[in-house]
Amino acid sequence: MLELVNVNTYYGNIHALKDVSIKVEQGEIITLIGANGAGKTTTLMSISGIVPPRSGEILFEGKPIQGMPPHEIVSMGLCQVPEGRRIFPHLTVSENLDMGAFLRKDASQVKQDLDYVYELFPRLSERRTQQGGTLSGGEQQMLAISRALMARPRLLLLDEPSLGLAPIIVKQIFQIIRKINEESRTTIFLVEQNANLALQVAQRGYVMETGKVTMTDTSDNLLANEEVKNAYLGMGE
């Protein structure tokens, strides 16, 4: 469904992604784990066109999307939940959600999706006229995910959904991520620091270090891998 071939991305002179190649299959949850500054967020930014790669190819459903402006990429069915939630604090919850459907013109289906999202997160439904900035961290994350769902993506890019949230909320959110994947067959590309949780929901994982993909395997194998255990799961001697 999505394929990155030797992608190189720079911030000015800083070489952030070095020949990154990743493959995502239809309908799966894959995760990209790694330490701070490994280039996980940059990978997502490159895919969604916000920080376009300097070389390499990104194929979405077989079509090259590198160098396309972000709004065209979104309209192809690829939507990102940016790191740190980034909801619009002065818009209400329902307005935030409407921003997610910005490119869509099918009002009746938008309405359907809105109902689906409210069903998924009843908390948001209770707070629909409240301003986004007044929500708690967990609610904001729910809103950010819902907002992306409103674009009806076939591929959802999730950047650190666990960031700064209480463990119990994180658990809830991961359950919902799995639910979204199962119910609407949305492919999910999950970027996480919390490698343990991420590998539990994902079928496959990629490990990233200083801008390079260093390892790739099924989640079970990665969870069992000694190196991964030591470096990311905090289970080393």
Add this chain to the structure above:
Amino acid sequence: MGEILKSLKAAIWFMFLTFPIMVIKVNPIEDTVVWRWMNMAYIGVGVFFLSFLWRFMLARRNQGKKAEESGKARMPIGQRIAEEPKIKYPAIALVGAFALTIPFWADMYNTNIMTNVLIYVMLGLGLNIVVGLAGLLDLGYVAFYAVGAYSYALLNHHFGANFWVVLPMAGFLGAAFGVALGFPVLRLRGDYLAIVTLGFGEIIRLVLENWNEFSMGPSGIANIDRPPFFGIKMDLFQKTDFMYYVVLALAILTIIAVTRLKNSRIGRAWIALREDEIACQAMGVDRTKTKLMAFALGATWASMAGVVFAAKSTFINPPSFSFWESVLILVIVVMGGMGSVVGVILGASIIVLLPEYFREFSEYRMILFGGAMVLMMVFRPTGIVTAMRQKYTIHK
């Protein structure tokens, strides 16, 4: 008690500071020194009262904040009028009736002033799109006003073009200029944007001032036609009244358009873009298009206001489009309340009417403006009327 003491201290301090200029007066012709002790007393009493008032207002403001936090604050009057339908509709009807009947009971001078107010309402609302909604600080807004005014003046002068033909044309021309300015400054934000737009405004003015063959330079263009009305001949009074109604209609059109924009998807996209560009991009908002649209729409209204201005005053020259004019429009928007339509109307009325009716104080105008702005920032940083949008709901 402590408050009184503090005010007393301030008063004494001021009396001491102003002593040399206010009390001693040297008469160099007769070589005498006049001691004006009464002035000192005036200053003392004045400062004492003002200082006391200042403290009182600050205390009240803090109380208001606390009340707001505990959730039992009374809505400010402006807000109440704008939000409660029971007050809102009669208020609109009253203002509407007032606006509609002005030419019947006011003399030509006052009708003219009200026409001015309405032109500034148009300008303010246009700038409100750019500054209030999209959050792009534009200090060269008057350039688009000049584009509109000059396009009508020149077309009328050379080809005798009709007001009603030029009006929409100028709108498009303004939008084109808006895009032309918007394109290079897309990546800029905040201070940088302000500087570039300021430069743009000055460039337009300087071109108009110096390109004699094109714009007739500083001498300006005279004898511009007023808008015709089905070829009916009118005397000066009727023309003034008719002009007023033309501007009123345009202002109402502006109000409707801006209100609709504000509560539309594109309006929300502007607000969203102001708050978080990356999130907007992730949602598929085309940053370039959205920003350019804000510039273009803002410029359209300014340009149309320019046409009206040229037709109303029948004479234009470059000094009408100085930087000061941009500042004035910005003050209208900031003072009235960024993003608020009612606020801008109120702001325009205050900014235009007060200097008109208090001509005796015209020398102190700048001081009063400055003082008013400082007070605004302290007591009502969001403007006279805080912006509010219709709560958006998706209907079944």
